[in-house]
Amino acid sequence: MGDPRLLKNATLVDVAEISSPKIQQIIQDLLETMKSANGAGLAAPQIGVDLQIVVFGFEKSVRYPDADPVPQTIIINPVITPLSFELEEGWEGCLSVPGLRGIVPRYQKIRYQGLNEQGEIIDRKVSGFHARVVQHECDHLHGYLFPMRVKDFTRFGFTEVLFPDLG
Numbered sequence: 292m293g294d295p296r297l298l299k300n301a302t303l304v305d306v307a308e309i310s311s312p313k314i315q316q317i318i319q320d321l322l323e324t325m326k327s328a329n330g331a332g333l334a335a336p337q338i339g340v341d342l343q344i345v346v347f348g349f350e351k352s353v354r355y356p357d358a359d360p361v362p363q364t365i366i367i368n369p370v371i372t373p374l375s376f377e378l379e380e381g382w383e384g385c386l387s388v389p390g391l392r393g394i395v396p397r398y399q400k401i402r403y404q405g406l407n408e409q410g411e412i413i414d415r416k417v418s419g420f421h422a423r424v425v426q427h428e429c430d431h432l433h434g435y436l437f438p439m440r441v442k443d444f445t446r447f448g449f450t451e452v453l454f455p456d457l458g
């Protein structure tokens with residue numbers, strides 16, 4: 292947090308370049324970085340890459356032990372459409388905002404579309420934590436970090452104080 296690269300609109304990926312070694316390497320770096328940090332997701336600007344690529348997904352999350360599994364997904368040039376105005380509050384953290392958690396309102400139900408690592412269309416309707424992760428990661432492509440979405444700062448603080456069991 293504080294790095295200007297996290298505050299920009301990221302550049303769209305040229306679809307003809309998805310299969311290139313450069314893009315495939317970025318995707319591998321994102322997946323490895325996410326896994327080694329036990330993250331629920333990661334966006335390219337978080338590793339200093341100015342492109343619209345996000346990865347997310349886990350079977351069981353160390354950082355979010357109560358969350359239902361989310362399928363491992365790579366999505367390029369994602370677009371989100373809220374499917375209702377209903378908002379849901381939930382705790383979020385971020386690998387770019389280490390040691391902090393806050394309650395963030397997000398759309399409960401969304402549709403997201405984009406391309407996968409093979410250039411195939413992804414088009415899903417999701418809700419709950421899956422929808423939250425997608426909104427959080429796509430925010431990274433538009434210069435938003437979760438603290439900018441926090442409305443109630445009485446529910447924002449240090450992970451080790453709020454969730455001592457997470458260590």
Ligand code: NI
Nearest residue numbers: 384385386387
């Ligand atoms: Ni994040």
